[in-house]
Amino acid sequence: MADPRDNHSQFDLLRQRRFLPYFSVQSINALNDNVFRQAIIGMLFWLQASDEQLALYATLAPAVFILPYFLFSGFAGQIAEKLEKQRLIRITTAMEIGIMGVAALGFALQNLPLLLLALFSTGVQSTLFGPVKYSILPSVLKPEELTGGNGLVEMGTSMSILLGMVVGGLLFKLAGDQGPWVAGGTVVALAVAGNLIARLVPRVEAGAPDLQINWNPVPESVRMLKLARKQLAVRNSVLGVSWFWFVGTVLTSQLPAYARVHLGGDETLYIFALALFSVGVGVGSLLCEKLSGRTVEIGLVPLGAIGMSAFILDLSFAHTGLQVGTGNGMMGFVRADGSARVIVDLLGIGLFAGFFVVPLFALIQERSPRHELSRVIAGLNIQNSGFIVLAAATMLVTQKALGWSIPQVFLALAIANLLVAIWIFTVVPEFFMRFVSWLMVRLLYRLELHGIEKHVPDEGAALVVCNHVSYMDALVLSATIPRPVRFVMYYRIFEIPLMRWIFRTAKAIPIASPKEDAALMQRAFDAIDAALADGQIVGIFPEGKLTSDGEIAAFKSGVETILERAAARGQVVPVVPMALRGLWSSMWSRRDSRLRRMRVPRRFRAHIVVMADAPIEDPTVTAAQLEAKVRALRGDVA
Template sequence: MSHQFSLLRQRRFLPFFLTQFLGAFNDNLYKNALVVLLTFQAMRYTSLSPGILVNLCAGLFILPFFLFSATAGQIADKYEKSRLIRITKLLEIGVMLLASLAFVLDALSLMLVCLFLMGAQSALFGPVKYAILPQHLAADELIGGNALVESGTFVAILIGTLAGGVLISVAGGSAWISATALLLAILGYVSSRGIPVAPAASPALRINWNPITETWRGFQFTRRNRTVFLSILGVSWFWFYGALFLSQFPAYAKDMLGGDAHAVVLLLAVFSIGIGLGSLLCERLSGGRVELGLVPFGSVGLTLFALDLWWSSPLAVAGGTPLPLTEVLSTPGVWRVLLDLVGIGTFGGFFIVPLYALIQSRSEQAHRSRIIAGNNILNALFMVVAAGMGAGLLAAGFSVPQLFLVTAVLNALVALYIYALVPEFALRFLVWLLVHTVYRLRTKGIENIPASGPAVLVCNHVSFVDAMIIMAASPRPVRFVMDHRIFSMPLLSFVFRVSGAIPIAPAKDDPSMLERAFDEVARTLEAGDLVAVFPEGRITDNGELCPFRPGIRRIVERTPVPVVPMALRGLWGSTFSRKDGPALSHPLRRGIFSRIELAVAAPVPPAAAHPEYLQQQVSALRGDRR
């Protein structure tokens, strides 16, 4: 946790964080002030009902994301990003000056124009906001950086929403809103001056100013990498889920809790606190890596807490004088409702932060901003659909808790669909679960695994889950060379197939499989990836190392790459080892959270990678702890 907060002391992150925080604050300050003004004083401006005006405001703010995101993505790829951020902050100052004039003139049409312009400014900032992070942060800082951005954004939304509602309601509220919004815009520009240079990703790009054709082209970029595209769909689904919940808070607070505006603020506050908590916990739970295993974990929590919110919601309150907040809090069941909202927010953080980090890390750098622009368009589209579905179901007679139930069921179905399409999410969840329940994994020397380029990892073979433990520890994906019998085991075959394991058989059993395995290993190394080998060729049945076989020498002679010795410690005698009989014959023999360790030595040059020498290295790493 301290690792991610240290980013707030560094120039490569703090000015950007403050800039985006102040921008989100300002957006919600002005937007909510306008919503409150139109809700209670609509008759001053128009004969339209407050409900229509509020929905008009929401539509005007989100419309620019459809119109300008594709162009904004191109601009962000073509030009240096810190300069673009400063330009967008200058635009924000201009919009706030115009908004101040709108309040002075008491001109509704100009206020709405300013709301549209704020949406346009946010649409221009969006692709830069997420594309700049991978340029200023290291790979192991990406989760922490995204967590701070997401938690900061939701805190800014909360404070901005509260401040907008409070300031517009006091005497001279329009003047207070104008002054505060202009001050925030100026502070945002000042903080943007400190953002370090982020070179253009694609300076030769020719901008297509047609938003329709460019939007379609942007979607093609997002579809090039299937995992990235489905992650974008996952992010968009989260905004669908979140928008559906947030839009129901006023009605829920009034009809189910019997409260007033303070109860609405309470619901928004606990939800935002949950999002911030979940986002900040991501780095600790993921070990600083882009841990996809948290995504299914998050989706499970989003479903279960939403189901409990439906189940625990109080019956509708008969009309009458709204209760003060103290009485609302003393109502039976309200604290369970608040706990559910905190849970939804927390697991939402687990869900959203790794997905954003994955999109950033796996997108092609030359197209990253346009891919994020496509993400922003889909996010906006999903939120519009959420608003339409919510309105439609309520009009059809559904209660707000029943709407939460529908959302929970849909979330479960969407999650299952995405994980069926990309089994990597489910695989990472299983691996993450293993090293956070049955075992407690500690690593030593993990930095010796090369950050890029090909290498062969060699390790002792103690149990049936050795590969899963190495997957959990490795900062990069690894392909394992594995005995075909273990590869085909019913309970583990899913893990090994999804991870791209390479089955191998002795020459006497299946010589063609043996040759195919060596060919596949060579192709994988030539592609610059990692391959892991258990040179003993079998799982130990006495806790000691078996002699290393010569296959490792054949691999590095064909494809000369560094070899990284590793040793698993503490697994002998665990549930999945062969101590005192077959694996699983003594379930949870050591209980849960059994401490294990993966020790990694410096890479060995290919010329020195002889089986005997590598066995000495692995044995020394393992030491006396089997």
Template sequence: MLNAETQAIAVSTVSPAHAQHPNQFALLKQRRFAPFFWTQFAGAANDNLFKFAFTVMVTYQLSVDWLPPAMAGLVIGALFILPFLLFSATSGQLTDKFNKTAMIRLVKNLEIVIMGLAAWGFMADNVLVLLGCTFLMGLHSTLFGPVKFAYLPQVLGERELTGGNGMVEMGTFVAILLGNIAGGLLVAIPEVGHRDVALTCVLLALLGRGVAQLIPSAPATDPGLVINWNPVSETWRNLKLAHGNLVVFRSLLGISWMWFFGAVFLSQFPSFAKEVLHGNEQVASLLLVVFSIGIGTGSLLCEVFSRRHVEIGLVPLGAIGMSVFAVDLYFASRSLPPVEVMGLGAFLAQSAHWRVMADLLLLSLFAGLYSVPMYALIQLRSQPTHRARIIAANNILNALFMIGSSVIAGALIKSGFSIAQIFLFTGLANAVVAFYIFMLVPEYLLRFAAWVLSRLVYRFKVQGDEHIPSQGAAILACNHVSFVDAVLLMAASPRPIYFLMDHRIFQVPLLGWLFRLAKAIPIAPRAEDPVAYEAAFEAAAKVLQEGDLLAIFPEGGITKDGTLQEFKGGIMKILERTAEQGLSVPVVPMALTNLWGSYFSRVEKGAAMVHPFRRGVLNRVGLNVGAAMAAGEVQPGVLRARVAGLLGEGVAR
């Protein structure tokens, strides 16, 4: 549990006035977000301008015996990632212990020094110096990573977190786009290209430091932390700390896999452009443009698709798209005929290349849908006192996975795999890994099912969702209209919900499997199975004792005629048990509307799920959420009256 001081620190920079804004772009007008956004934008642009210019230089312009062009991208990528593995644990401690704004400014000072050294390396064509600067820029990003993701939940509310992460992710990849375009174009200028790259890197570092001066103070969340400077033991401690919350830890694994996936594509773009697409440096830059636009678009769409909540149901959707278009990229590129190296105009003139670009665009768009909700979930469910160390654990895992991607891709190349075949392998592996992660963390699949039902089957509108508690135990009491009521309630809540449900619903094909996956609590009538009856109430009380949300349908079964039935006394038994444990749990009344007569509901003298298009598709359905009732106010009749009032006419319309 967090103490009062910690909670105050965690929310000190988030005021009620910030809870509402037109959309995520409005954050760019606010000082708590805008200077931070542009600081990280300048840093990401500089990272990628430097790395891509260096990669193009050793791929196209210099002949280095010990660094062949096919391996250049992999070596540079691995060197950049290595500091994440070595120093992330220390970086996470520093971010938790010290003021985050001071940390950001320190990191930007370091960037100026590194870019000064890199400028000399470009001017002298010194590959060894530039490899050293690659490692140092990786160290710069290692120090900035925990600050970047720990700062956002400290200044943004829950409803802003997805949009804020989407903006940062979009900004990062637009910066990657611009950095790579600039790096590719500048380094290709005859005679003065290396000088121009050097000057631009230094100027971007100075610009980022200037903007960082405008970031408001972000207090330390654990100022009493004693730093453990041993990176090995602290790395292990960070991983154990992250593993303490399995949902968060497995989400870290999911993000790390996304970086494995992305690193394979990003590191191979120069070679892919040259050897498969037969394009020059401009074509390599175009691939990065398309990839970055896709990531940015997917990141921004997250807030739209999630209705400004942390919607992890988008993650399986993203994983599906990543696999589908990675596989199609193989088929789109494997049969391209060998030709002379083309410029940008000749490349775009061939229709076969448009399919390649469409695959890259959609692959990266779905990667944006995949990653942003995962980042937001980790930020939301990590304790503020050690959130930066959780982010550091994420960076450690990211580094391991990205280095692993370089090693595996290099091994595949040496084994005779073509670049297109590596993309195919990665797409198929993504499907297997994603399925494994979703089985480990079924909440992702459950939220995906809820998202599909509420967006693609029904047009689902929620009113009063601010009454659903963002933290702490509560009972959600709702009318029971259809077999998918529980799934719609999942779609309405940003938090996981445990359901107390009639045991017979578990016998329904597919839905029964879904509810078992959701760890719903089956309840049978006392006369039918007294042991199961008592066990259900014990399990329900335990859910509330652990501070989670419990949903019940007090009518005891699905309505047979569309009217609101009498409420049974089971809710009083749950409240009595929690009272015995010293808990006073609020009850939130809810009413599902316009579901009666739909495919998943019964109809008069008829069964449910018989006529698929009984009311067509995309019916308007709703959920009205009322203000919470104190435990002492609740009686079955009073609660029923509240739900009836939310229905308007007392009928489940």
């Protein structure tokens, strides 16, 4: 029977105080921002504003909202690092009440400059809230919950934005003459609700309470951008998130005109098209935990990039046969020929965008030092803002100067998205390596987990010992253990074609016997020492070779040497016994003769069981004792 901890659903987090109040606050914040912005547009139409006034607002509003991210992110990142996070959430939601009070006055007076002031202030509040929004997650979630938690946050944000646009757009239509008062009351009520719920967020300690605040935003912003680029994988994850914002900005900015010109729709069709994209993002974000096996699985990022490009490319060639200006609403469009293709494309773009962005956020949170994470997120926000501005400028150049049509813009975006993805995966091959290994494991096997979350430490050094059944063992274990694992493996396995690239990219440690290569063995032990001293997980197969008969061979003394060397430098390393069941019958084991070895498994997607037992924190534990533990875990099933 599987450990119930290993059957956890991300939705369980919505019943827990450590997550639900925070999730609700950030969703209400996104909802209120979009209710407010859409209500301003609704008021302008209600007032029958001139085309010049509408164009002025359309030009000013994005710049007014985005400017604070450039001006104040350096300050926001420091504040989020220095203050206890629940206190900061209360402060920012209290600010929102005051800001929305100004907005309510602007609606009551029908004063656009006052509303733009409130919009700028909303940008300031969002700038302060942004770093804590994502930096709080590693403090309240376990490593295996990061992907699911980020998926929920991304889903909540996406749905809140959509709901906010719908509600904000309807306020003046439904309220009539009372529209200004209803709009003002709505945004204030949402702000008050957010502040009340913020008081339920549990206390979360500051990442760097002793940090000295630098009040000059320019050098601090530069410093935060450098922090976000310090680690190669984090730097390119930050770039990937910013690129997601670029793609999203281009798509959503083109949807209104696309719905009217190419789909023959009215204004409700634009909302429907945006809803399809948003629902796709939400579903994709939620599926990440299931597809990743509750690890931070960056192998989903290439899948997301490829899927986004494919569906954007198809959208660029999709035609419905509708005429411009026919004024079709949602139902008229759905019944029209060719609409299914557009619907599937918009859902598909959103779905794969979720696969793309959620693992990137989770990786940034997992691999950034806890005392720097808020500032890394602030640096990310600065870069995101730059990419949003770049997207707007690109649209001006391509459409105004070059005269490109919207389908041509989509075609160029699909190609650019693929090229950027290839560049990122070339610079950091870990992304593509994880995609290949994830695809192999998920296609070949069905995994059943017992005790992984309970017994593998969430942080700090650990030594994983396991029986050695097949060439796929390291990939199977890396797909089930929430944290990255440095595997020690026999150098001949390390050098297998195709697998060699995967193992090298995963920073596996090749080892040989002293008779074969004493220098290589010494380098391996030195690398193991360094990894454990750095708080990483190291995985070893103490049998020293693949089983040739399905049985567990005697464990060699190398594991004892590792623990003795760690103890000599004052480090007690917990040893986690693990066992694999079901791999003996696979094409990757030595069960069959040489001529029949490379065959498909007897059952497609064979059932594999991965077992883990409680860590042993005894530096004098012997290889024989660990062997007995692994034998008991595996039982009689090879």
